[in-house]
Amino acid sequence: MLDQYGIPSTHHGYGRDAKAAVAISRAGIAKLLNALPEEIIFTAGAAEADNIAILSAVNCSFIDHIITTPFEHPAVLQSLNALQRKHDIRVSYIKHDEHGNLDLHHLEYLLRTNTRNFVSVMHANNDIGNLNDIETIGLLCKKYKAIFHTDAAQTTGKYRYDLAGLNVNFMAVSGHKFHGPKGIGFLYCRKGTKHLPGINSGTDNVAGIIGLSKAFAIAHDDxxxxxxxxxxxxxxxxxxxxxxxxxxxxxxxxxxxxxxxxxxxxxxxxxxxxxxxxxxxxxxxxxxxxxxxxxxxxxxxxxxxxxxxxxxxxxxxxxxxxxxxxxxxxxxxxxxxxxxx
CATH class of the missing domain: 3.90.1150.10 (Aspartate Aminotransferase, domain 1)
Structure with missing residues (x-):
């Protein structure tokens, strides 16, 4: 805040210093995720990242069928409810048992019997902690050419990800979940996956981004x-x-x-x-x-x-x-x- 307070989009020295700090932070996060730096889009947190992923799929990939669960974060479910009201989009919910375990056979049925699918399943639930098998879900999405989004706010910084090998198009993350600053996070958007234009057009939260990157590195130590x-x-x-x-x-x-x-x-x-x-x-x-x-x-x-x-x-x-x-x-x-x- 004291030394790198320039706006990264400006062309003077202060701006160049801030831009370099953001680039270093982005590259550090990407390396720990085995992702490309350009696949990391900084946001105000996982909720904003969730919304960008959903709206990108609907507006850029012309998705007309969304598959999700009733256990998703309100940032996802409220967005889906709004899309149902305003657009011709169908939403299906994966069957589950009394403990919240998802029926992946039902997921495959939904993928097989519909086209232009977008699947949104969180890695771990923020209320009951249930872990979902996003590796298998990702493979099913790849098999049926569906776009896969996961809210990983509860698990990022606690589990190691190899995003080059995990079939996920969008992944949402919040910094405060691994003891980083509040009000900063990022969206992983796999290269080649379409997203809304102008996402990076605002002024970067430089201090938040640097703090996020540092907290992420600390989380990966031991x-x-x-x-x-x-x-x-x-x-x-x-x-x-x-x-x-x-x-x-x-x-x-x-x-x-x-x-x-x-x-x-x-x-x-x-x-x-x-x-x-x-x-x-x-x-x-x-x-x-x-x-x-x-x-x-x-x-x-x-x-x-x-x-x-x-x-x-x-x-x-x-x-x-x-x-x-x-x-x-x-x-x-x-x-x-x-x-x-």
Whole structure:
């Protein structure tokens, strides 16, 4: 902000310095993804990247059939709802079971029986943490010549990608998901995939881009040990909660290590007569979580959870500690013992 404050599109020295810093950042990100620098388009975050991908497919590739899931981020589902109203575009939803596992045979049927397909399936769900098999989905899209978009906000910086070998046309990323700055992200757009013109015509967020690139590089250092550490914290929380509150259940696949990301655990709590939500109680103990009642969660409703019970989404990072995990379990148990009894 102090030294490279020039606008990259200008022709004086300050602008050239800023332009060079952006180019170095773009190249660094591309190298870690095994992508080309020109395939990285900086955005304000994954939500904007999702919207660019969807609108690009509809307007530039003349897509008339979109295949997705009911578990996608609102940035995707709300855009699709708007397109259905304003354009002659059909939207199909992939079948799934009660845990949110996708039926890829149904996906292939949808691809086989329709033309000009655009598939939008996130790599990992932001509420329940379910991992989707984007490698197989990508191969199916390649087989049927469909455009494939994935929202990878929850997994980028936690999983290594080889985008040269992964059949994905668009991938959306947010910097803050791997401890980078908020309000910056990027869209990977495979070379040869058409996208809306003028995406890079605005003034680059130079400081955000440099911070994003640096955070991305840090995330890739010792990535596997970091991920294993987070999984250890999550497993400990699962064990503690299951022992202290046997009536607790885990939504989706969030309680299964190989089927969900380590950083998210979604817990459905036993019914009580509490005067306020468990989220409020936890906030009073300086424990920051998210969640709510089943009736207000599209993801939980899509799983078929009809009882209006309260669920908590725990977000765990490499900066959390075992002591914090133990404290959370103790606080939740004490709340149920003293308030919900």
């Amino acid at each position: 990535m596997e040990p970091k991920l294993n550490y987070i999984q250890g914290l999550k497993s400990r929380l699962i064990t503690q909660l299951a022992e202290l509150l046997p009536a607790i259940t885990f939504n989706g696949n969030s309680g299964i290590a190989i089927k969900s990301i380590p950083s998210i655990l979604n817990v459905r709590l036993p019914e009580t007569n509490m005067s306020k939500s468990i989220l409020q109680y936890l906030d009073e103990h300086q424990i920051a979580v998210s969640g709510g009642y089943s009736s207000s969660s599209p993801v939980l409703k899509a799983l078929g959870i009809t009882a209006d019970t309260e669920s908590i989404r725990f977000s765990i990072s490499r900066f959390n500690t075992l002591q914090e995990i133990d404290h959370v379990a103790e606080v939740i148990t004490s709340i149920y013992q003293t308030v919900a009894a």
